[in-house]
Amino acid sequence: MITLRTKSPDDTRALAAEMAPLSGPGDIVVLAGDLGAGKTVFAQGFGKGLGVAEPITSPTFTLVRAYEAPVPLLHLDVYRLDHLQELIDLGLAELLDSGRVALIEWGDLVTPALPADFLEVRLEMVEADDERLLRIRSVGAEWSSRLTAIHRAVERWTVEC
Ligand code: ADP
Ligand code: MG
Numbered sequence: 001m002i003t004l005r006t007k008s009p010d011d012t013r014a015l016a017a018e019m020a021p022l023s024g025p026g027d028i029v030v031l032a033g034d035l036g037a038g039k040t041v042f043a044q045g046f047g048k049g050l051g052v053a054e055p056i057t058s059p060t061f062t063l064v065r066a067y068e069a070p071v072p073l074l075h076l077d078v079y080r081l082d083h084l085q086e087l088i089d090l091g092l093a094e095l096l097d098s099g100r101v102a103l104i105e106w107g108d109l110v111t112p113a114l115p116a117d118f119l120e121v122r123l124e125m126v127e128a129d130d131e132r133l134l135r136i137r138s139v140g141a142e143w144s145s146r147l148t149a150i151h152r153a154v155e156r157w158t159v160e161c
Helices: 008-024 038-049 084-089 093-097 107-112 147-153
Strands: 004-007 028-032 064-067 073-077 101-105 116-125 132-139
Touching: 004 008, 004 147, 008 038, 008 132, 008 147, 028 038, 028 107, 038 073, 038 101, 064 132, 073 093, 084 093, 084 107, 101 107, 107 116, 132 147
Parallel strands: 028 101, 028 116, 073 101
Antiparallel strands: 004 132, 064 073, 116 132
């Protein structure tokens, strides 16, 4: 587990942009954390890091948005889904198989419908309004070997604890 601290929305975007180049087609990043924790802000920075030129907006109502870039991005928000079945009906398996990096807001609520390997980024609000703690962990073997490289990329945000 890697623990990081950011001091502003732009700081979170900068951190996410550093992580993005370490991901590739087919990768899944689950964004966990309460409403307003910064999942969409993280996605904005991550998309920029992938080379997405257009503005990234919350997919809360559309459920899924796709962005073109050298490594294209799929951005999902599954908060409004009532049943796992809706995610399956949406064609999640095919979407994830589309050669994109997938960021899934609230993905921690639907892990039974997800592949076994993903990176989880959990954002937590703290006392200071503009600060966030980010806890990064790998689920499944695929990402665990890449944690060291990720850690190196985001070293300047590391919190000792
Ligand atoms: P979520 O998608 O998790 O519901 P959003 O990313 O839409 O949350 O919103 C996060 C809110 O928190 C934004 O209003 C943003 O400006 C604010 N914020 C304050 N500090 C931070 C920070 N360090 N990182 C990310 N967002 C922050
Ligand atoms: Mg959001």
